[in-house]
Amino acid sequence: MKKRLYLFDTTLRDGAQTLGVDFSLEDKHLIAKRLDVLGIDYIEGGYPGANPVDTAFFEAPPKLSAKLVAFGMTKRAGRSTSNDPGFQQLLSAKADAVCLVAKSWDFHVDLQLGITLDENLDAIRASVAAVVERGRESIIDCEHFFDGYKANPDYALACAKAAYEAGARWVVLCDTNGGTLPHEVAKIVAAVTSVLPGDHIGIHAHNDTEQGVANSLASVLSGACQIQGTLNGLGERCGNANLTSIIPTLLLKDDFAGVFETRVTPAALKTLTSVSRQFDELMNRQPNRHAPYVGESAFAHKGGIHASAVNKEPKSYEHVPPESVGNARKLLVSNQAGRSNILAELARIGMEVAKDDPRLAALLDDVKIREAQGYAYEAADASFELLARRALGEVPDYFDVDQFRVMVERRHNAKGELVTVSEAVVKVRIGDDVLMNAGEGNGPVHALDQALRKDLGAYQPSIQDLELVDFRVRILTGGTDAVTRVLIECREKSTGERWFTVGVSPNIVDASFEALLDSVNFKLLKDGVAAVARTESVVRFDGAAVRRSQVERI
Numbered sequence: 422m423k424k425r426l427y428l429f430d431t432t433l434r435d436g437a438q439t440l441g442v443d444f445s446l447e448d449k450h451l452i453a454k455r456l457d458v459l460g461i462d463y464i465e466g467g468y469p470g471a472n473p474v475d476t477a478f479f480e481a482p483p484k485l486s487a488k489l490v491a492f493g494m495t496k497r498a499g500r501s502t503s504n505d506p507g508f509q510q511l512l513s514a515k516a517d518a519v520c521l522v523a524k525s526w527d528f529h530v531d532l533q534l535g536i537t538l539d540e541n542l543d544a545i546r547a548s549v550a551a552v553v554e555r556g557r558e559s560i561i562d563c564e565h566f567f568d569g570y571k572a573n574p575d576y577a578l579a580c581a582k583a584a585y586e587a588g589a590r591w592v593v594l595c596d597t598n599g600g601t602l603p604h605e606v607a608k609i610v611a612a613v614t615s616v617l618p619g620d621h622i623g624i625h626a627h628n629d630t631e632q633g634v635a636n637s638l639a640s641v642l643s644g645a646c647q648i649q650g651t652l653n654g655l656g657e658r659c660g661n662a663n664l665t666s667i668i669p670t671l672l673l674k675d676d677f678a679g680v681f682e683t684r685v686t687p688a689a690l691k692t693l694t695s696v697s698r699q700f701d702e703l704m705n706r707q708p709n710r711h712a713p714y715v716g717e718s719a720f721a722h723k724g725g726i727h728a729s730a731v732n733k734e735p736k737s738y739e740h741v742p743p744e745s746v747g748n749a750r751k752l753l754v755s756n757q758a759g760r761s762n763i764l765a766e767l768a769r770i771g772m773e774v775a776k777d778d779p780r781l782a783a784l785l786d787d788v789k790i791r792e793a794q795g796y797a798y799e800a801a802d803a804s805f806e807l808l809a810r811r812a813l814g815e816v817p818d819y820f821d822v823d824q825f826r827v828m829v830e831r832r833h834n835a836k837g838e839l840v841t842v843s844e845a846v847v848k849v850r851i852g853d854d855v856l857m858n859a860g861e862g863n864g865p866v867h868a869l870d871q872a873l874r875k876d877l878g879a880y881q882p883s884i885q886d887l888e889l890v891d892f893r894v895r896i897l898t899g900g901t902d903a904v905t906r907v908l909i910e911c912r913e914k915s916t917g918e919r920w921f922t923v924g925v926s927p928n929i930v931d932a933s934f935e936a937l938l939d940s941v942n943f944k945l946l947k948d949g950v951a952a953v954a955r956t957e958s959v960v961r962f963d964g965a966a967v968r969r970s971q972v973e974r975i
């Protein structure tokens with residue numbers, strides 16, 4: 422029979438101690454529910470009494486199948502539990518369990534609490550007993566357990582034993598400062614589980630030497646049965662053990678999956694990538710592309726040799742199948758690519774090309790030459806698709822830009838305020854028509870975008886559905902030879918679909934315009950719009966008088 426491991430999530434408590442993270446009450450409810458669906462056993466919701474959000478959360482907590490845990494500290498020195506208002510507020514919280522942080526390093530008892538070692542042991546016993554008496558499951562976080570054990574093993578163990586004997590369901594060994602290494606954790610946890618039952622022992626590891634996950638895994642191999650951690654590794658300083666890495670390791674790696682079981686099912690594991698990314702989205706944090714298992718690049722193959730091998734057999738360069746965690750494989754197109762990368766990307770966008778098709782070799786050469794000039798196709802899916810379809814003769818000649826002009830002016834407005842305005846004029850040829858439009862914007866690229874998309878004749882219904890959402894500039898080489906790469910992200914308003922395009926030039930406006938043109942062409946191509954035919958050359962200046970006057974002023 423497999424050994425049951427319990428997952429304890431402290432995102433809403435230790436995760437709230439992350440620099441730059443502030444949970445609202447609504448955030449807490451949403452996150453608790455997502456964790457519950459994932460199959461977490463214990464969800465620590467916060468510290469009732471410490472702040473209004475946490476207090477409110479425990480006044481009307483969400484309904485969960487996981488056990489909801491209220492966090493606090495052992496009673497204050499010199500008071501009884503009934504005479505400690507903070508402790509009483511903790512006991513009143515609507516929670517299934519109460520997790521108390523207790524000092525277990527003699528140095529901290531002496532310096533931080535200023536009480537004797539025996540008084541601290543008494544405080545642990547009295548606090549656990551009060552929680553149990555109140556009908557709550559009791560959990561003790563033995564703060565600084567590993568540092569305490571190294572300094573005074575007998576005393577650290579005495580704290581753990583005092584909690585266990587007073588009725589604590591779980592005694593959690595904390596690597597509070599995150600400085601303990603896996604071999605030390607393995608040894609110390611084994612020493613604890615030789616005197617206390619392992620199915621009552623947990624681990625809470627901080628990540629200050631980037632060993633949070635390794636230390637948690639080492640501790641279960643030494644007999645501990647509860648792992649505390651957070652979503653995406655949030656937490657005080659460098660964070661906590663990352664449950665987003667621990668959970669798939671427990672379910673997918675033979676040495677763990679064969680021995681241990683958790684409440685997380687293989688089906689729930691498939692939601693892990695979306696849980697992780699939604700969480701970042703909610704926190705307004707950029708997801709870590711390189712995060713194990715769930716990061717955008719966790720199954721992205723850039724090297725041509727890797728891509729070729731993955732096409733034959735994915736496990737050649739993948740330690741687990743991406744779909745097992747809800748992630749997806751990507752074969753990137755770049756200067757490191759071979760024909761396999763290109764073929765895979767073409768297949769992804771629905772293009773069938775034979776591996777020996779000479780147009781494929783030409784496209785690969787073109788990609789490598791352009792990447793050497795500064796283009797980055799792995800980040801610009803739409804520009805790559807246009808390049809590939811052009812190489813195969815599949816992109817209609819929608820329009821030509823005969824000319825554009827941009828002006829940036831700093832001036833006083835009617836209220837006498839100093840403002841910087843940008844104006845642009847773009848002249849495009851569509852079929853037999855030449856259209857000239859002006860646009861204003863808060864910067865030159867914005868103005869160009871406005872002018873280009875103001876009136877594209879027959880294409881306007883398709884183009885109106887397009888919006889520019891992001892614009893990133895990177896200078897690739899320093900000095901006078903500097904080249905600018907611009908990446909533009911666009912969004913189709915009707916579907917929410919997004920794509921990226923790239924432009925490169927020594928001139929930032931030129932680079933931006935090239936990326937803008939790709940976005941517009943991609944949208945027309947995507948919508949299956951037919952190109953307007955050209956018969957004769959008739960020049961027509963389109964637009965209202967006001968536009969013409971702007972043009973003249975420029």
Ligand SMILES: CC(=O)SCCNC(=O)CCNC(=O)[C@H](O)C(C)(C)COP(=O)(O)OP(=O)(O)OC[C@H]1O[C@@H](n2cnc3c(N)ncnc32)[C@H](O)[C@@H]1OP(=O)(O)O
Binds near residue numbers: 496523
């Ligand atoms: C390792 C961890 O992550 S533990 C969790 C840390 N998380 C937090 O601190 C976030 C929430 N904390 C808070 O909002 C506040 O610190 C509160 C409400 C808990 C306490 O606020 P205050 O009463 O103003 O105390 P303050 O934060 O200044 O100091 C903490 C006090 O608790 C005492 N204390 C710390 N740990 C314990 C413990 N395990 N048992 C008893 N007392 C403790 C400290 O000695 C200190 O006492 P002192 O004021 O007499 O010196």
Ligand SMILES: CC(=O)C(=O)O
Binds near residue numbers: 562564565627
């Ligand atoms: C309790 C806790 O967060 C710690 O010791 O790190």
